[in-house]
Amino acid sequence: MAALARQTTDAMGSHEAALLAEWRANLEASGAARGLSPEELARQTAEFLGLVITCAVNGDASNISGADWDSARQFLEKLSRTRATQGFESHHTANFIFSLKRPLFALLQRTYATDPATLADQMWATTELLDQLGMHTTRTFQKSREEVIKRQQEELLELSTPVVKLWDGVLALPMIGTLDSQRTQVVMESLLQRIVDTGSEIAIIDITGVPTVDTLVAQHLLKTVTAIRLMGADCIISGVRPQIAQTIVHLGLDLQGIVTKANLADALALALRRSGLTVVKAS
């Protein structure tokens, strides 16, 4: 494996200012600097190049996962994490590293103008180093993005399960979106807890917002209904759309023992009747 020669790192050190200027120009030309203030870009590029030179002098440039490269790696991780949260694109973040190639290669060409063999060797070493750094940046960027997505999914899960009180002793749960095991679990827990807290005897699960009902969804619904019954409350399922009713029949699903209603109003009317209440027109 080719290693960075002393002469290369020295050249990088002595031409740091020129490298920086060229690198920044490249970044701006490629659009990778968009959204960043010139001062911030200058600070980031200067800090990173400084780190790379120090690390390359002290450590082994062929393997950036070693302890010698800790500072450079940490800098890149921080950089890509902030860029991920700021909404930068992945290729722009990777370009932060890759646009350093051209000025660096030009420098190498000037340094080793008389020695083609060493030039090729050093070119290879530099490319490898920058590729590894770029790869590391992309990996961290992707990881940060995934973290953001995961957090949002969790938030969505909590957002989508509000238990509302329709009447004294009547709770309703408007379900929106596809029902999977994890969501059913969250929904079931929050609904059962609210039943205990409020002492409600009737719970209405409204599935108007559930796009499709398959065997699995039906099974989840059955589980929730059974758990509610075990607690000593009654459950009504409302919002069964015609297409869903057809699907349920076609699939041969057994919803026996479950009270179903076409819409929430019917379910509420039934709940009121069961509680012994009647709604009378005022006049």
Added chain:
Amino acid sequence: MDRIPILRMGEFLLVTIQVDMHDQLALTLQDDLSERISACSSKGVLIDISALDMVDSFIGRMIGNISGLSKIMDADTVLVGMQPAVAITLVELGLTLPGVITALNVERGMTLLRARLDHQ
């Protein structure tokens, strides 16, 4: 050996499970309860499990059995105060306790038992 107390309230029997149920305790309860139903000729049994926050399949089956045997002896069983976690566990275990009457708390359970008695 510890036992779960069975209290008599007129025509009904009241069982409040305050400790963690283990298998032997459940079996003793089943025996005691059938004896008491027969001795007091009770018309209803109310089992309060609000203090129970853990069940296994054996205890779940036991509850079903108690309900079944008291029905044969002409007494309705009402299970009250099941905790959400217990309900979820039973459902996941596939123990849906068909035929067991449930209520949210002791008060409503009693009302339910009286209503059923009047109905007869």
